[in-house]
Amino acid sequence: MKKTIIVFSGDLDRVMAAFIIANGAAAMGDEVTMFFTFWGLNTLRRPEKVKVxxxxxxxLFGWMMPRGANKLGISKMNFGGLGAKMMKIVMRQQNVTPLPKLIESAREQGIRMIACTMSMxxxxxxxxxxxxxxxxxxxxxxxxEADEANVNLFI
Structure with a gap:
């Protein structure tokens, strides 16, 4: 079976949900394609500045947007980044896999991660x-990919 996920959001909690679902589906033997568009692209940015x-x-867009998975804010109660920091502390205490490790797991499981060229x-x-x-x-x-999938999610 195939699953597709459009990652439109650049919010930590939503992107984590997308990767948790994707990794879970891949672990069950499904083919998974994640399509990153608009704000979701920030998840895929390198943390270091790249001269281009x-x-x-x-x-200006590049300066204003978060650079990478570790810089994403949360969708509610972010409070200038404090909410995301608190969320990461609680996740660590509860042994929740952090987003960078979820991304690495997705790579290891062969999940296709596609960056939308138009949004780029x-x-x-x-x-x-x-x-x-x-x-x-x-x-x-x-x-x-969506035509062949039995589950299509927009996050």
Missing amino acids: KKSFLQA DVMGIRKEELIDGLEFAGVATYLA
Whole structure:
């Protein structure tokens, strides 16, 4: 069976849910495709700054957006990042796998992670700024996968 997940959100709690579901489905033997678009692309950004040529607005977008899985805020009660810090402390106390490890697990299980090229263009994100092991494609690739899937989620 196939599962697809559109990761539109860049909120820590929502992205974690997407990766927990994806890893669970892969562990059950399902083929999983995750399609990262708009704010979800921030999850895939490298934590270090990468020098690439951008327009002023693209550079501004890059400056304003979180750089990578460890910098994401939570969807409710973020309070300038304090909420995310508190959430990470509680997750650690409860032995919840942190997001970077969930991403690594997804890679190890062969989950396809696709960065939306149209969203990358709009937001001024370049391939060099994203983590390794990704595919780059447009909506037609996602739709082809979704046509074959028995579960399609939008997170």
